[in-house]
Amino acid sequence: xxxxxxxxxxxxxxxxxxxxxxxxxxxxxxxxxxxxxxxxxxxxxxxxxxxxxxxxxxxxxxxxxxxxxxxxxxxxxxxxxxxxxxxxxxxxxxxxxxxxxxxxxxxxxxxxxxxxxxxxxxxxxxxxxxxxxxxxxxxxxxxxxxxxxxxxxxxxxxxxx
Amino acid sequence: xxxxxxxxxxxxxxxxxxxxxxxxxxxxxxxxxxxxxxxxxxxxxxxxxxxxxxxxxxxxxxxxxxxxxxxxxxxxxxxxxxxxxxxxxxxxxxxxxxxxxxxxxxxxxxxxxxxxxxxxxxxxxxxxxxxxxxxxxxxxxxxxxxxxxxxxxxxxxxxxxxxxxxxxxxxxxxxxxxxxxxxxxxxxxxxxxxxxxxxxxxxxxxxxxxxxxxxxxxxxxxxxxxxxxxxxxxxxxxxxxxxxxxxxxxxxxxxxxxxxxxxxxxxxxxxxxxxxxxxxxxxxxxxxxxxxxxxxxxxxxxxxxxxxxxxxxxxxxxxxxxxxxxxxxxxxxxxxxxxxxxxxxxxxxxxxxxxxxxxxxxxxxxxxxxxxxxxxxxxxxxxxxxxxxxxxxxxxxxxxxxxxxxxxxxxxxxxxxxxxxxxxxxxxxxxxxxxxxxxxxxxxxxxxxxxxxxxxxxxxxxxxxxxxxxxxxxxxxxxxxxxxxxxxxxxxxxxxxxxxxxxxxxxxxxxxxxxxxxxxxxxxxxxxxxxxxxxxxxxxxxxxxxxxxxxxxxxxxxxxxxxxxxxxxxxxxxxxxxxxxxxxxxxxxxxxxxxxxxxxxxxxxxxxxxxxxxxxxxxxxxxxxxxxxxxxxxxxxxxxxxxxxxxxxxxxxxxxxxxxxxxxxxxxxxxxxxxxxxxxxxxxxxxxxxxxxxxxxxxxxxxxxxxxxxxxxxxxxxxxxxxxxxxxxxxxxxxxxxxxxxxxxxxxxxxxxxxxxxxxxxxxxxxxxxxxxxxxxxxxxxxxxxxxxxxx
Numbered sequence: 019x020x021x022x023x024x025x026x027x028x029x030x031x032x033x034x035x036x037x038x039x040x041x042x043x044x045x046x047x048x049x050x051x052x053x054x055x056x057x058x059x060x061x062x063x064x065x066x067x068x069x070x071x072x073x074x075x076x077x078x079x080x081x082x083x084x085x086x087x088x089x090x091x092x093x094x095x096x097x098x099x100x101x102x103x104x105x106x107x108x109x110x111x112x113x114x115x116x117x118x119x120x121x122x123x124x125x126x127x128x129x130x131x132x133x134x135x136x137x138x139x140x141x142x143x144x145x146x147x148x149x150x151x152x153x154x155x156x157x158x159x160x161x162x163x164x165x166x167x168x169x170x171x172x173x174x175x176x177x178x179x
Numbered sequence: 180x181x182x183x184x185x186x187x188x189x190x191x192x193x194x195x196x197x198x199x200x201x202x203x204x205x206x207x208x209x210x211x212x213x214x215x216x217x218x219x220x221x222x223x224x225x226x227x228x229x230x231x232x233x234x235x236x237x238x239x240x241x242x243x244x245x246x247x248x249x250x251x252x253x254x255x256x257x258x259x260x261x262x263x264x265x266x267x268x269x270x271x272x273x274x275x276x277x278x279x280x281x282x283x284x285x286x287x288x289x290x291x292x293x294x295x296x297x298x299x300x301x302x303x304x305x306x307x308x309x310x311x312x313x314x315x316x317x318x319x320x321x322x323x324x325x326x327x328x329x330x331x332x333x334x335x336x337x338x339x340x341x342x343x344x345x346x347x348x349x350x351x352x353x354x355x356x357x358x359x360x361x362x363x364x365x366x367x368x369x370x371x372x373x374x375x376x377x378x379x380x381x382x383x384x385x386x387x388x389x390x391x392x393x394x395x396x397x398x399x400x401x402x403x404x405x406x407x408x409x410x411x412x413x414x415x416x417x418x419x420x421x422x423x424x425x426x427x428x429x430x431x432x433x434x435x436x437x438x439x440x441x442x443x444x445x446x447x448x449x450x451x452x453x454x455x456x457x458x459x460x461x462x463x464x465x466x467x468x469x470x471x472x473x474x475x476x477x478x479x480x481x482x483x484x485x486x487x488x489x490x491x492x493x494x495x496x497x498x499x500x501x502x503x504x505x506x507x508x509x510x511x512x513x514x515x516x517x518x519x520x521x522x523x524x525x526x527x528x529x530x531x532x533x534x535x536x537x538x539x540x541x542x543x544x545x546x547x548x549x550x551x552x553x554x555x556x557x558x559x560x561x562x563x564x565x566x567x568x569x570x571x572x573x574x575x576x577x578x579x580x581x582x583x584x585x586x587x588x589x590x591x592x593x594x595x596x597x598x599x600x601x602x603x604x605x606x607x608x609x610x611x612x613x614x615x616x617x618x619x620x621x622x623x624x625x626x627x628x629x630x631x632x633x634x635x636x637x638x639x640x641x642x643x644x645x646x647x648x649x650x651x652x653x654x655x656x657x658x659x660x661x662x663x664x665x666x667x668x669x670x671x672x673x674x675x676x677x678x679x680x681x682x683x684x685x686x687x688x689x690x691x692x693x694x695x696x697x698x699x700x701x702x703x704x705x706x707x708x709x710x711x712x713x714x715x716x717x718x719x720x721x722x723x724x725x726x727x728x729x730x731x732x733x734x735x736x737x738x739x740x741x742x743x744x745x746x747x748x749x750x751x752x753x754x755x756x757x758x759x760x761x762x763x764x765x766x767x768x769x770x771x772x773x774x775x776x777x778x779x780x781x782x783x784x785x786x787x788x789x790x791x792x793x794x795x796x797x798x799x800x801x802x803x804x805x806x807x808x809x810x811x812x813x814x815x816x817x818x819x820x821x822x823x824x825x826x827x828x829x830x831x832x833x834x835x836x837x838x839x840x841x842x843x844x845x846x847x848x849x850x851x852x853x854x855x856x857x858x859x860x861x862x863x864x865x866x867x868x869x870x871x872x873x874x875x876x877x878x879x880x881x882x883x884x885x886x887x888x889x890x891x892x893x894x895x896x897x898x899x900x901x902x903x904x905x906x907x908x909x910x911x912x913x914x915x916x917x918x919x920x921x922x923x924x925x926x927x928x929x930x931x932x933x934x935x936x937x938x939x940x941x942x943x944x945x946x947x948x949x950x951x952x953x954x955x956x957x958x959x960x961x962x963x964x965x966x967x968x969x970x971x
Contacts (some may be wrong), residue, residue, distance in 0.1 A: 053201015117199025120435025157867025
């Protein structure tokens, strides 16, 4: 067992982990942050995406010990300071960009990483960036619209083209 | 102006807030004091005889608390099939026992034959591996191919079933001779052999269960990923473990998608309960994704020959189909009804065809069980029909739009009984066809095709028209047809003393948005704010009863039960109001949340009536009980029949065989709409899954029964880049005639209507591009298949 310390959603945390403990398990089991979901064993589905030092990573593929000292952000850290939904979260609700909600944390985290890199992505850029996030409910239509809207674009007009 | 409140408003989903902030609570998110971990030991061979299991080493490993094998469950009940189907010769179907854990034989890769319970997940996993190493299984030849399985008496999935056939079903057997004669005499017969590809449902949340036992009371609790907790309670309690139903609570909390795969009771649920009792500690299990691939019920997997007899003008005379349907190694709960009454009865489509006969043989194979997946039988029927109609149009050089139009049942023919025994209550198939043609600018297609051709691409347009039967009912009829359950639903409306309302519903929401939509209906009916209404679902200890959510039944069955309970609330409210207002009950009207004496300004608000019901100081106690809570069970008089017309426009790269979906148009008739935003979302999701089936998804077992597509590395899920923005319309509305909400259901439409539209578009592109020898490509129309068809 090794002791790891990191910042999660702005708060210093630490815990004993085995070498094989994944970041997803550290967050879910160790920190009780169950918003980060595990949907597959192969780093394909993207439900577990979190940010490590500002970059989107699949937390089921990262050892907790490897991110010691890093700053981690999860879906629980995405709301505004007053608890209201952040811009991307609000756009997902406004555009019905989620149904069962299971892939949603990863979708929001990936979308946030996209918009940090590319503040006004095109429809195609959004679809390509989200290729690593699988959704079985929405057919992606309203997810793409939500990301367009979160970036300040006219999602309805673009979707109707 | 769009509505902003109540029925017909696009109210934003209240459940989104918890899902968007990571505060949803799915089964695997729960932590239970004293919990232990179960890991299942699963067969690595498709077919084998268990010679020995040595549990000693595993049981002695660190942290291991218990080891279970099939031997421990050989005397408890089996997990039953929900429908008894009779063969054409009158014989009952063959129903082999489906045990909690495989006993004596393993029958598919992933078949669980043992389980280890340990203090930690890692300890259980290590011990499960040890147990696998200490098990001797004699491998038998795998039975994978359906045609080879049928009639194979020397190699059997179940020793007691000599030909691997579950049943040989005819619908309607009395029609057969007339259909045969009509086809023989017809001027033209189009024949098509096709495969409806096997799919893995792949809800994004893997299955998970937590079993608890409370020794002080003898009560059990199962928290599980279920679309229908009451059905799971019935199956696990009454059929499998023999627990009194009133000693078992089943909770389905937030559930991350189902699509059919979470309707059924699975052995893992029984195991965690039995283990919890033995250990007097909670036992939890969560599937890894590879376990989901190996052990969730799969979908589709039909091989069909369909014949369409017509005159030379394209008037349909007869449809005849022969289908082999895979049920896998064991009968999952709806496995026997899906290829029969959810498939054969839809084989007339929206057409006034006089003769239809359907034959289905279901086959046991050494593969995972196959059961209902979004649409369940109706996508298979629609795909067969719409592909063969398209082929007929080419053979006779007829316009596919006109052929549909001339064969549609017309609005003056309703109610209309088809030759396969469904009674369509209402519809307007011409309206949805006209609408989708307008949306897709059919007239402008040639110009777009020429533009594609300039870029070296082949452009095609595919049409599909569809109908489905939702809200399966009524119980007395399904009982005659072999159902072992009734198919009603239930709701309790509890008006609290302070006027806010709890509604306990039998339907379970796992993405459909019931927590938002059901309050819209309550708000409209009672004149209260949506925010004052809370929906309670997914807990057998809180809700009256329920058959759950599948088959687009939540609103059309459970929603109507709720509506009927609301009627009772209003009726009681009128009695209370009559007393308080000193008027005759007949003179009380209820509108916008106020009980008024007709023709006067005397009135009481809904809140005043509710308060009076619980603080009955001025109340007709001698004739009326206090309280304001009503329950209704609703057993529909008929199915509902949503229908629609879809157009797919696709481009094929003849050099690579790659298909791009450029546009997808849906014109649907769902009857009355409660929340347009959610309806659109349901159609988007269904179309996304249908495009997935048509373009990328397939489940491959090799000849040894090994699943080659057992992870997202190998099983192609549709991604955001595989699909376009969809154009969805639901303005053609013929309200259901036999339920008071006039609703029909929209959950499966997209998955039913879209696969044939996609394939028809691809064939159209190839035909127009000069590859006239290509008349059919089986799904998924992958680049290699398209390229091979072009160059074959």
